[in-house]
Amino acid sequence: MTTMPYRNYEASVEYDPEADLFHGEILDLRDVITFQGRSVDELKQALADSVEDYLAFCAERGEEPAKAYSGQFVVRVEPGLHRALVSSARRAGISLNKWVARTLEQAAD
Structure with a gap:
């Protein structure tokens, strides 16, 4: 594709x-x-x-053609990965949500 x-x-x-x-x-x-x-x-x-x-x-x-996105989605991961992500966010001094959003932005570019 x-x-x-x-x-x-x-x-x-x-x-x-x-x-x-x-x-x-x-x-x-x-x-x-x-x-x-x-x-x-x-x-x-x-x-x-x-x-x-x-x-x-x-x-x-009278409709918008593009899909509307809420900006929210659920991601399920293994507990060990969850713990590692929280630790990475804490080391960066930001919330897990901000850390994930920043990481996804970098991956999307």
Whole structure:
């Protein structure tokens, strides 16, 4: 899998050798939006068309196209790892939440 950008959107793209076809899905939208093409140029155009059509559809409905995120999620880890993370946060002089957020920001870049 690879990703392909268009405007401020990103899509995951895969190639199906049996169908000789690229297919993709635009990420982080309220709805599932897919597209396909047989060549890279066709795929890029299909992505652009799909995004523009979806944005127009959302405008007609008065909705935001992007998923809303609360900024909260639960992560379950083994107790030993939990203890080690708390120790790392304490050594850094910050809360576990801040330590995890900082570490995730670094990993996301």
